[in-house]
Amino acid sequence: MPLLGLVSEYLGFFALLAAIVLVWKDSPWQKGTKVAATIGAMALLGAVLPAPPEDGAATVTAEADGKAAGGGSAAGVLAPASPTAGTTPEPSPRPRPEAADYRGMTLDDARDRAEAAGFGVDEHDASDEDKSIMMRLNWTVCFQKTGWTSSGTKTIDFGAVKNGAPCPAADGGAIPWPTMPDLVWKTWKTAHQEVAALGTVPGDHIMASTAYLNDQLPDEGEYDDWRVCVTDPAEGGDVTVDLRVTLELTHPDNGCPDPDREDGDRPDLPDRDDDGDPDYRDPFPGDRNRTSAFPNGLTGGSDDSSDGNGGGGGDHWNCPRTRWC
Structure with missing residues (x-):
């Protein structure tokens, strides 16, 4: 019986049952002797049987055997990993909060509307010049980015340029x-x-x-x-x-x-008479006492004599090369 148990646990078990039946049915032994013989046979069979596998190993072995029986290969089959007890799974990323499109608005108006919608607002120069923003009314929104604070407040960050400037191709880029x-x-x-x-x-x-x-x-x-x-x-x-x-x-x-x-x-x-007026617009390019600003002026100098032609005298009315003569 022990030898049969080593070959197969099932053969050993059936041999044990047959021996017990024979001892109790046909043996002339006394009852106490039969009980002792039965217990000894069971102990001997238990000593030679292999130890049962643990639950996890039995499960994997059974699954592998089942796949092999179905024509599939058990090689490379892994049991699904289970999360470690007590470990908190990482939270999934929080989606960005929805916001209206404020691009093209003055920074001043965009801030007012975003704050009214419940956003915490920040701002920066959208160009590579990284200037400080003064007088928000003079800046225009080019870019906006929403997010969350650690306390759960939704935020929006505006990238802006001076009014009239074109927006960069990307936030922080050069202004074209x-x-x-x-x-x-x-x-x-x-x-x-x-x-x-x-x-x-x-x-x-x-x-x-x-x-x-x-x-x-x-x-x-x-x-x-x-x-x-x-x-x-x-x-x-x-x-x-x-x-x-x-x-x-x-x-x-x-x-x-x-x-x-x-x-x-x-x-x-060119100024031939050196009077400060270029020749192209000087009506008297040869008279440095005449300029285009006063072309009908009189020559300098005067005296008290009268020539009988209506007052003034002498050189005062001597006006060659002028429009008066």
Whole structure:
């Protein structure tokens, strides 16, 4: 019987039952002897039987055997991991709170509306210049980002730029300022329209000046056809907010100064009589006592003699090369 138990627990068990039946049925032994023999046989069989597997191992073995019987492979089959007792699972990320789209609004208005909607509001310069924000009314919202505080308050952070400035491609990036176009030899009227169309400089910040030091602009509206010689900033330069653009002009009868002159100063137009007025607009280029500002003036000097022609005398009425004579 022990040998059969070593071969198979089932054979050993059936052999034990058969032996017990024979002892109690056909054996002439006394009852006490039969009881002792029965207990000894059971103890001997228990000694040779293998120990039963633990519950977890039995479960895995049974599952592996079942898969093998069904034609599947038990190799690589793992029991699902169970969370460690007492470990708190990590909370899933909290979704961002919903917010209205405040982009394009002045920072002042955006803050008021966001605070009314229950947000804690923060703000920053959206450009790479990282300027401090003063006068929120003068800033425009480009970007917004919502979130939560540790105490559960919903927040919104605004990235803004100065009014009139274009938004960067990304928060914290460079502002894509428009650049000064090529305006040389275009009329003042055309050049003024092109600069204003850039959108960063108001019309009253576009100034006209003369390209020549001894020249003078006529009254406003009378130099619309004058030509641009020099721009400040130069062609390709950034045209930023609050910048004052200067266009140096010349009368279309004159050419522009040499752009490569070494001194960098504005040159003078020809002035033969050296009276401060360039020849092109001086009605008396040979008389340094006559200027375009006072073309009908009189020559200097006078005396008390009368020539009989209505008062005054002598040199006072001596007016060669003037419109009076």
